Amino acid sequence: MSLYDDAVRVLKEYGDGADELRRTYLDHLANHPDGMWKACDAGHLTASALVVDLVHERVLLTLHRKLGRWLQMGGHCEPGDATLAAAALREATEESGIAGLTLLPGGPVTLDRHPIPAPCHWHLDVQYAALAAPEAAPAISDESLDLRWFGYEEVAGVADASVVRLLERTRARL
Numbered sequence: 001m002s003l004y005d006d007a008v009r010v011l012k013e014y015g016d017g018a019d020e021l022r023r024t025y026l027d028h029l030a031n032h033p034d035g036m037w038k039a040c041d042a043g044h045l046t047a048s049a050l051v052v053d054l055v056h057e058r059v060l061l062t063l064h065r066k067l068g069r070w071l072q073m074g075g076h077c078e079p080g081d082a083t084l085a086a087a088a089l090r091e092a093t094e095e096s097g098i099a100g101l102t103l104l105p106g107g108p109v110t111l112d113r114h115p116i117p118a119p120c121h122w123h124l125d126v127q128y129a130a131l132a133a134p135e136a137a138p139a140i141s142d143e144s145l146d147l148r149w150f151g152y153e154e155v156a157g158v159a160d161a162s163v164v165r166l167l168e169r170t171r172a173r174l
Contacts, residue, residue: 004029004036006083007045010126014108016169021111025124035124038076043122047087048074049103050127050166051096053149054174055134059167061159062095063146070150070159072166074125075143084108088128096132096147097139104129110169112162129170 001009011025025045034040050072051060061070073095074088081087085103092101112125140147152171156164 001082003077003079003081003083003087004033007036007126010084010107014111016108016110018111021113024113025111025126028124036077038120041119041121043120043124044076045084046074046076046123046125047081047084047091048072048125048127049088049092049101049130050109050163050170051092051098051101051130051132051138052104052170052174053132053134053136056149056151058149058151059155060096060098060132060138060147060149061155061163062141062144063148065143065145068145070148070163072127072163073130074127084126085128088126089130092128092130095141095143096136097141098132098136100136101130101132104131104170104173106173109173110166112166114162127166129166129173 029035064071073092075091077087108126109129110127116123138147155167
């Protein structure tokens, strides 16, 4: 199964009340066979994961180097990614520096479509949650200006609505 086929399967199975957005993603893939890749100027799917430490009730956010905003770990799919889940886990591991992360069972937590600067126009993000061990020690990557743990209640004060929504949906699933 290709990454494209996995994305279609994941989106068809996703049922968290976001039917219109899910349909937008599926239509995008149907109209753009290259819609998994950064080179697709009409937009492309991305995969991300909110890194959660359940014991300390906190999440790890990255201060994105290009955007200057606190976000979950994530980014573009790569040819070596077999699945969207694998892409999200790879991105979370690379950007957090934490080995041994595991994705929260049940597939994506939510979907978020957001505009990005030209030449591409949209990221269609498939968002997961990744669980970290309580003793996990993050290490900053080249993609970040900073990397920091935030208590659940602190997130709304530092991150945008999409990250807050991802945290809320993650906590509801826990």
